[in-house]
Amino acid sequence: MNNFLQHLECSRCGETFPHIVPQNLCHSCGKPLFARYALDQLTDTWKPKQLQSRPNTLWRYRELLPISNDKHIVSLGETLTPLIHAKRLGAQFGLQQLWIKDESRLPTGSFKARGLAMAVSKAKELGIKKLAIPSAGNAATALSVYAASAGIPAFIFMPKDTPTYNIETCQLVGANVTLIDGLISDAGKSVAERKTDEGWFDVSTLKEPYRVEGKKTMGFELAEQFGWKLPDVIVYPTGGGTGIVGMWKGFAELEAIGWIGKKRPRFISVQAEGCAPIVKAWNEGKTHAEPWQNAHTIASGLRVPQAIGDFLILEAIRESGGTAVAVTDDAIKEAMQMLPSTEGILTCPEGAATVAALEELVGNGTIKSSDQVVLFNTGGYQS
Numbered sequence: 001m002n003n004f005l006q007h008l009e010c011s012r013c014g015e016t017f018p019h020i021v022p023q024n025l026c027h028s029c030g031k032p033l034f035a036r037y038a039l040d041q042l043t044d045t046w047k048p049k050q051l052q053s054r055p056n057t058l059w060r061y062r063e064l065l066p067i068s069n070d071k072h073i074v075s076l077g078e079t080l081t082p083l084i085h086a087k088r089l090g091a092q093f094g095l096q097q098l099w100i101k102d103e104s105r106l107p108t109g110s111f112k113a114r115g116l117a118m119a120v121s122k123a124k125e126l127g128i129k130k131l132a133i134p135s136a137g138n139a140a141t142a143l144s145v146y147a148a149s150a151g152i153p154a155f156i157f158m159p160k161d162t163p164t165y166n167i168e169t170c171q172l173v174g175a176n177v178t179l180i181d182g183l184i185s186d187a188g189k190s191v192a193e194r195k196t197d198e199g200w201f202d203v204s205t206l207k208e209p210y211r212v213e214g215k216k217t218m219g220f221e222l223a224e225q226f227g228w229k230l231p232d233v234i235v236y237p238t239g240g241g242t243g244i245v246g247m248w249k250g251f252a253e254l255e256a257i258g259w260i261g262k263k264r265p266r267f268i269s270v271q272a273e274g275c276a277p278i279v280k281a282w283n284e285g286k287t288h289a290e291p292w293q294n295a296h297t298i299a300s301g302l303r304v305p306q307a308i309g310d311f312l313i314l315e316a317i318r319e320s321g322g323t324a325v326a327v328t329d330d331a332i333k334e335a336m337q338m339l340p341s342t343e344g345i346l347t348c349p350e351g352a353a354t355v356a357a358l359e360e361l362v363g364n365g366t367i368k369s370s371d372q373v374v375l376f377n378t379g380g381y382q383s
């Protein structure tokens with residue numbers, strides 16, 4: 001049992017809502033809701049030492065996860081992902097402390113498993129009967145498998161040029177797949193238009209409050225793997241930005257319960273040149289991002305023209321002293337060979353984008369040779 005979840009709170013206006021019924025966005029201002037916990041009750045009672053005897057999965061951070069009763073947890077074995085010291089790749093950029101957080105080891109081969117394990121568990125707890133999702137690919141696969149495992153029907157909307165792996169895996173586990181002539185934003189519109197009539201619960205990232213809770217465990221793992229001292233830099237391939245938003249939230253929670261200090265990694269958000277709304281907003285000094293027109297890139301997970309959490313991503317980048325950069329598809333393709341050939345780590349285009357960004361980041365002094373740097377390889381290679 002876990003009684004630390006208190007309520008949901010709007011990330012923008014602060015209004016609070018009960019967590020015991022399904023919720024999407026803030027009823028007042030339409031922005032994402034965040035799970036809030038009784039952190040003061042955890043401060044003296046929960047210690048890092050207690051983790052040692054727990055299973056090597058993200059569920060070891062149970063006290064700061066939003067599921068009330070363990071019997072509702074839907075798990076496919078969300079293993080802690082390795083943090084690999086990339087010595088040979090680092091040497092090529094003059095970095096002695098370059099690390100890869102290899103998220104490809106998670107169920108379905110991408111870190112989307114973290115968020116959807118959490119969202120589907122919570123949906124089961126709340127008795128939700130049908131789940132719908134717009135996706136650029138990996139979220140669809142992750143929702144489909146967790147929904148299948150929970151026995152909840154899933155309705156998937158994704159662009160018709162989504163990677164075959166994602167389309168086929170959804171179909172294999174029996175999800176209802178609709179292919180859209182458009183982008184993830186168009187898929188989102190289809191879900192929004194039909195959900196009331198169909199009785200679907202919308203699991204779009206950050207429109208649903210618990211996927212971000214799953215993604216924040218990336219930050220918990222990093223903190224634990226580095227001995228509760230955070231690295232200097234996190235380089236993160238950004239689509240909807242749930243990972244950055246989640247890790248930022250998670251670090252604040254760890255500080256509040258006294259497990260880490262004030263230091264935060266500088267968040268460097270990497271996008272593709274063909275779809276870089278966050279980079280554009282960052283360069284223009286804006287607090288919100290304009291929708292990106294004609295989005296295109298081989299990194300389908302980065303093909304997100306508009307992120308509902310744009311202001312939260314930009315805030316985390318700004319407050320952490322980070323930045324945002326765009327890379328070309330050609331540079332991504334090159335990096336898809338460079339990472340495996342130097343480190344033996346196979347990567348998806350999104351993970352490769354972080355490697356592709358290194359040359360510029362080291363070249364212009366954003367990353368210094370003494371920095372401890374973590375690249376997120378957010379998924380594995382799929383042909």
Ligand SMILES: *Cc1c(COP(=O)(O)O)cnc(C)c1O
Pocket residue numbers: 110111112138139205237238239240241242243244301302348350351378379
């Ligand atoms: C979804 C996805 C991303 C983007 O993640 P966000 O946290 O939504 O920005 C990056 N890489 C892969 C492989 C993805 O599937």
